[in-house]
Amino acid sequence: MGIELYGVETLQQILGWARKYSMFKQPFVTACCGMEYMSAMGPRYDLSRFGCEFVQFTPRHTDLLFVVGTISERQAPVLRRIYDQMADPKFVVAFGVCASSGGFYQNYAVVPGVDQIIPVDVYIPGCPPRPEQVIDGIVRLQEIIQAGETHSQKELRQLAGAKG
Amino acid sequence: MSKAALQAVKKKFASEVISEHSQHGDETLVMKADKIQAICEFCRDDPAVAMDMLSDLTAVDFLMQGRETRFEMVYHLYSTTKRHRLRIKLPVGEAKAEVASVTGVWKSANWMEREVWDMYGIKFEGHPDLRRILLYEEFVGHPLRKDYPIAKRQPLTRREDPVENIWEQKHILTGPSAGAHFRGSYDTE
Ligand code: SF4
Numbered sequence: 001m002g003i004e005l006y007g008v009e010t011l012q013q014i015l016g017w018a019r020k021y022s023m024f025k026q027p028f029v030t031a032c033c034g035m036e037y038m039s040a041m042g043p044r045y046d047l048s049r050f051g052c053e054f055v056q057f058t059p060r061h062t063d064l065l066f067v068v069g070t071i072s073e074r075q076a077p078v079l080r081r082i083y084d085q086m087a088d089p090k091f092v093v094a095f096g097v098c099a100s101s102g103g104f105y106q107n108y109a110v111v112p113g114v115d116q117i118i119p120v121d122v123y124i125p126g127c128p129p130r131p132e133q134v135i136d137g138i139v140r141l142q143e144i145i146q147a148g149e150t151h152s153q154k155e156l157r158q159l160a161g162a163k164g
Numbered sequence: 165m166s167k168a169a170l171q172a173v174k175k176k177f178a179s180e181v182i183s184e185h186s187q188h189g190d191e192t193l194v195m196k197a198d199k200i201q202a203i204c205e206f207c208r209d210d211p212a213v214a215m216d217m218l219s220d221l222t223a224v225d226f227l228m229q230g231r232e233t234r235f236e237m238v239y240h241l242y243s244t245t246k247r248h249r250l251r252i253k254l255p256v257g258e259a260k261a262e263v264a265s266v267t268g269v270w271k272s273a274n275w276m277e278r279e280v281w282d283m284y285g286i287k288f289e290g291h292p293d294l295r296r297i298l299l300y301e302e303f304v305g306h307p308l309r310k311d312y313p314i315a316k317r318q319p320l321t322r323r324e325d326p327v328e329n330i331w332e333q334k335h336i337l338t339g340p341s342a343g344a345h346f347r348g349s350y351d352t353e
Contacts, residue, residue, distance in 0.1 A: 073300075073320055076321045106314070108316060108318070
């Protein structure tokens with residue numbers, strides 16, 4: 001492998017610290033979970049305390065994709081396209097059981113978990129999840145980002161390794 | 165309250181009526197499917213009936229219920245001036261699952277008939293634009309028919325492996341709609 005740089009460890013730590021507290025998110029809200037998402041974003045539970053404040057409605061300016069609600073088969077290509085448009089490194093949270101596994105929908109119309117379409121880093125269970133669970137999920141995601149273990153970061157490292 | 169409406173329709177189309185019943189004050193006429201357009205026109209235009217609103221149009225699949233005809237069309241009519249309701253049901257066979265469209269009588273029937281076509285595969289003769297409305301064009305079959313496999317999915321897109329090769333676009337987009345909600349609006353090429 002390539003040259004070992006002095007201080008790379010520290011640099012990665014600083015980068016991880018910077019990334020985990022400045023997540024821009026793109027909510028992909030399709031169903032009832034959206035209500036709980038609003039509650040988690042609102043002043044009472046206030047996700048911005050955890051460095052997860054900024055909501056952008058354009059995928060090109062975001063690094064965290066919140067998949068909130070039921071994803072139907074017809075919507076799946078649109079979700080995939082939004083994921084493809086996001087900047088690297090990008091993280092994905094499946095919010096609620098519908099996004100995580102299809103939930104109680106077992107039928108012709110609903111995707112059984114968005115991980116069939118895009119890689120998911122954190123799953124938040126619940127129908128809908130309580131805001132506390134959402135906060136817990138965000139904190140978990142921050143731990144994974146700091147450790148550099150999200151799917152996107154791992155893939156980036158692999159690419160860099162293949163080049164070097 | 166809608167007894168008068170029911171009697172008026174019954175008097176006019178006596179030969180078409182198969183049966184009638186009433187539950188909790190909701191009058192229902194079961195009629196032959198052939199003259200549905202004329203019946204609907206009469207319901208809308210007759211001053212005593214005056215059904216100016218089609219509140220719902222749907223169908224039921226009676227597979228394996230021991231009925232002669234598999235499907236049943238249901239029309240829910242409402243009069244905003246007289247404030248009464250009437251329900252008309254038509255038995256529709258499986259071999260020729262086709263009824264005349266009532267889009268000419270109430271414009272709102274357009275999308276409802278498309279939905280019935282999408283979900284049950286009942287054709288509407290004379291419908292101006294009979295396409296699928298909720299599902300995509302690539303979908304095969306009609307999911308609300310009772311013989312559609314309960315968990316059969318027809319995905320538009322899937323990753324071969326959702327975790328490996330994030331940047332390789334392995335998802336497949338097929339067919340004319342390719343999952344876009346409105347045809348053509350996602351075409352950037
Ligand atoms: S998980 Fe429950 S609350 Fe959330 S979108 Fe699905 S059905 Fe609605």
